[in-house]
Amino acid sequence: MAEVTLSVGGYQYKLACRDGEEAHLERLGEMVNAKAMEARNAVGNASEVRQLLLSALLFADETLEGSRGNTPVAAPAIPGQMTAALERLADRIELIATRVENLSQHS
Template structure:
């Protein structure tokens, strides 16, 4: 398992990925970074969590437009492995947000 440091909105985050996927992860991070900076530029000073929220919304909007105005097909059947991974990610993001807010 490889580890990559990615920078988004001026902060560096260590992220694990499969060996050989480092360049792909860096390119995705660069896209998210551009959107986070775009959101901050358009909306002014905001917290990191809100900046990531708006960056996500901008990316989702682009994805929807790329699919002719329709969101990609979505299978509502939950995958337990994906649900567990998303839950762990959400918990990790909440802990990170709490740490960042306590620094402010």
């Protein structure tokens, strides 16, 4: 198992991937970082979670816009380790959202 460190939106993430997939994962990280920086420039200094959410929305918007034409946009293949990392991140986001909601209700 190889390990790659990605820099996304000013944060460092260590991810495991299959041997030989390092360059592909680094390229995906560069794409996500570009969107994260675009999101940061659009809304200012956002939290890590908000920045990644906005990055995902920018990617989704591009995909939707591309699919409105006759040529559908193919989503890049996501390595299994990246999928697991995204699922853990989604769980973290849900936990944070629940905590914020609970704080709001108790205020």
